[in-house]
Amino acid sequence: MNIHEYQAKEILRAEGVPIPPGEVATTPEQAEAIAKKMGGMVVVKAQVHAGGRGKAGGVKLAKTPEEAKELASRILGMQIKGLTVHKVLVTSAADIASEAYVGIILDRATKKPVFMVSPAGGIDIEEVAATTPEKILKLPIDTRYGLQPYQASELGFFLFDDVKKVRAASKIMMALYQAFMKNGASLAEINPLVVTPAGDVVALDAKMVIDDNELDRHPELAALRDETAEAASEVDARNSSLTFIKLDGNVGCVVNGAGLAMATMDLVKFYGGEPANFLDIGGSSNPEKVVNALRIITADPSVKVILFNIFGGITRTDDVANGIVTATKANPLKIPIVIRLTGTNEEIAMKILQENGFSASSDMDEAVKKAVDLATKGGKAA
């Protein structure tokens, strides 16, 4: 789960990371009031789950509260990478002498959180890794012992020569690690970590991604989820315990299991079609999930055909068949549906479908081809 910059900053501030003061505004008037309170120059920053906010014009410097208001009115409502800006962070501006990068990512290869630090901050770290990898220090941490002070110090010395700054940076490393572990993060990043002309080390931007699997034990983090920052269909799907990702095509896919769902999308593409979504109804046999899945998919006007691909293992195919019948009785379909079912209770499922006027196939390729045909040429319901 992504959280906003202002939320990540609140978490880091609580751990003792020095961060210039700031508050969130949803209206230009609020932005003006906050700027007045901060005094001096402020930065108005779009709060969206997208990188490249600066380049998109979503981060601006304001000299006066009036200017902050004016900038906020331009940034609020702006689209950045397809996402609408609903909030801005208004924060005191800091003078910058130098910029560094500090981050922790959960690394699959070492199976550990890995610190990445670089004196080349302020730019995309992937770019630094590609062009000047010698400017990055990577340090895997054994979570059974945690970040040790000597390690934090080693990281600090990679960034600075001056001992006072090294100490300040090491303290920030310890705080960042605490925040990462306490909040079940998969990424925590300070970019840039700046040195001011006065020699202070402060965090100007912060990013955190929380492991979705941690949300059950961190209700306070689950509450940080900003549903206005996501596609409405994805919010609806999550609230219905479905894993759904919206795509640009016109073949709506309902599949059980993530691997098979991806393989089904790929097969749609293989036969010349475009998948409209990724949707995994999961392993449980609940007809209600099928009803919800159909509601979410048919709400998208670009979907021309619905393709079910169900391999019944734990999932009972008769439950899926019942779900299809229930859902289409309540809300008759306006577009064709192609059903592929095989596995647990297949015979019962086929009977239920036939009795209700549906036909179904047990072959994946056959079903996908048919769905693609219907979507591209426009055909009649099966």
Next chain:
Amino acid sequence: MSIFIDKSTTVIVQGITGRDGGFHTKQMIEYGTRIVGGVTPGKGGQKFDDKVPVFNTVHEAVKETNANTSVIYVPPMYAADAMMEAADAGIKFIVCITEGVPVLDMTRVYPFVKEKGARLLGPNCPGLITPGESKVGIIPGRICTPGNIGVVSRSGTLTYEVVYQLTRAGMGQSTCVGIGGDPINGTNFIDCLAAFEADPKTKAVAMMGEIGGTDEQEAAEFVRKHMKKPVVGFIAGQTAPPGRRMGHAGAIISGSAGTAAEKIEAFEKAGMGVAKRPIDFVQLLKDRM
């Protein structure tokens, strides 16, 4: 022969009295798996289904039953503890079915299990099956048939799909292993490929990977350097958008890394067969055997 499990494997079920644990224990017993005990703290002394003894701790279960393998069906927040308990009790093969285990938990579990000398499969996996002998986990037994194809995959239902196609084509399996869809897991592709290479019964391997991480790329390198048996690979997620988690916690393209294209390229470089569709495994394997 087979890999990891066979007729002699003795299994305890952690979470045997739970809904999923109970359901799948019955299925495993029906398939012929030697389920010798179960563990649910607080329910020690009971019998599951009137025949399987239930213990309070894994230590007790191991002492009484001599089980060498454990399968875990406990809720995600307790799974890390269950895996560590099994390793500490001397279980040598731990299969964790549970989906949704926090990844940071796995950063503690993985080194712990390794230091205890145990093998972990999963978490978030369907387990494994040696057709006709034993199954540990949730793979439906009736889609499998004994034979000489080794199957290894990051997915559950996609594995079933491929195994079903193989079985329909008359191509049986030595062992089918689901390594799971999480970013940090116990057993990876290379572990399975090495075991299949060493297994006299396995003649060829079908491998199903997906987007995210570099496990498939490293596996391809292993195939090129160390395997004589033919390997055919498939990658799910060619149409997946970058930066989105495709159901599995580990199925995510980060920046420009972990795409299907780079994995397929690695397969091709290693001289592996590349299945474009699940059905293609049948012909590609036939051609190579």
